[in-house]
Every structure is written in structure tokens, then in C-alpha cells.
Amino acid sequence: MSAESSSLRLHPLSALMAIYAQIIDEFSRKVGALTLAQYQIVCISEADDEDTRSIQAIVRHVVRSGNRYNNLMRKALGLLDLEVQPSCCTPGQAVLDLLRVIETTAQTFDGRWDMPDICIETTLVQSHWGPIFNLEQMFEHAIVHVLRHQRQVQRYLLKFEL
Secondary structure (H helix, E strand, O other): OOHHHHHHHOOHHHHHHHHHHHHHHHHHHHHHOOOHHHHHOEOOOOOOOHHHOEHHHHHHHHHHHHHHHHHHHHHHOOOOOOOOOOOOOOHHHHHHHHHHHHHHHHHHOOOOOOOOHHHHHHOEEEOOOOOEEEHHHHHHHHHHHHHHHHHHHHHHHHHOOO
16 A cells, blocks of 8 residues: 555545535536526426425435534534524525535534544444444435435436426
8 A cells, every 4th residue: 555545544534525525516516507497396296205396305405414414423523513594595595505514514523634543433423314323424425415316406407308
């Protein structure tokens, strides 16, 4: 293993944060390019899940989930919850709300980026839906969550020629 790759492994949280920020930035650019009509159109009128009825609903869900994941990690680290009230009313506001998820998550880890692996692995995050994650797994879940819904938005845009 080279010295460079060895030093990169020393800070897994900063690597995950960089990926999370990149994924949210990509998602934000796609959302920001939508018209208000595209953003608000109901794509599935009989959806069982209100979070998937429109692109706006999906984005609101991604933002709220990102804030919840951050607060779950904050709780595991012994920090107080952040009260964030996203609106996601327009594509422009949604972009700001998505970027705020990154800002607040980065704030959570200020001064903690170089946590030893053992601390990352043993700091447990109790999800509200059942599973218990460590910090790395929770970060990974947050990343994949955005990717999954980004794909869903892209499919809506193609399917409905928006």
C-alpha cells in the first residue's frame, strides 16, 4: 500500500462527506434546472407513498431524510438536534435546502474528521426504522438514499418527457 493511499484511509469520514457533498451537488443541479411546473407536476396520482408523488415530494423527502440522518448521527455523538425547517417550495429553494443538509452535516463533524476507525465503528446510530448503524454505515446509507431518489427523479423526467 502506498503512503498516499494509507493517508487517505486515515480519514474515512472526510472521504464520505466529500462523496455525500458531490452527490447532493449533482442532485441539486438537476433539481435547480427544472421549471416550477416540472418540479410540481404529480407523476403518480395514486402513489401509496406521498413522498413519491412528484419530484417536489421526492426532493422534500430527500431533504428531510438528510436532516434526520444528520440528527441521528448528532445524537450518537452526544450533540443536540438541529432544528431545520426546509421548504422545498420551488426548485431554487430546494437547492438551498439540499445544500443546507451538506452544511449542517459538515458542522456535525467539525473537529471529528480524524476520528479513529474504532470510534467510527463503535459509535452506534439507532435509526427510527429499526436497524442500528455505525457512523460510517449511516453516512453510506445517506449517500445511497440520495442516489436512489436521484435515479427516481431522472426516470420521472424521462417517462413523462418533462
